[in-house]
Amino acid sequence: MKPFEKTYDQELELLLEEEIDTEAYDLVVFNDDVNTFDHVSKILIKVCKHTAEQAEQCTLIIHYKGKCAVKKGSRAQLKPMCESILDAGIQAAIV
Numbered sequence: 001m002k003p004f005e006k007t008y009d010q011e012l013e014l015l016l017e018e019e020i021d022t023e024a025y026d027l028v029v030f031n032d033d034v035n036t037f038d039h040v041s042k043i044l045i046k047v048c049k050h051t052a053e054q055a056e057q058c059t060l061i062i063h064y065k066g067k068c069a070v071k072k073g074s075r076a077q078l079k080p081m082c083e084s085i086l087d088a089g090i091q092a093a094i095v
Helices: 002-024 037-048 052-064 075-087
Strands: 024-029 065-072 092-094
Touching: 002 065, 024 037, 024 052, 024 075, 037 052, 037 065, 052 065, 065 075, 075 092
Parallel strands: none
Antiparallel strands: 024 065, 024 092
16 A cells, blocks of 8 residues: 555544544423423524424424434534523524
8 A cells, every 4th residue: 555545544533533423412392281382493493493393393393202413513513502592482402
């Protein structure tokens, strides 16, 4: 193996590891008996930049399954979104 190939392979491996790390977390929203479908849907559209269809699907999953991973990303990307959802009175966590 040529030195260039080894360096290229090592760099590629590092980039892939970094990519995995940035997508390693889920923003999960939990069901409750307080918030309406409409409120949760509007918050997902506003905070997570979901389409109306995505927000509706997530809201149904939250209702029937008790929770839904609404966004993937790094902890740094998800933290402000999680805080905004919590500020809206909806239970959420980064897992």
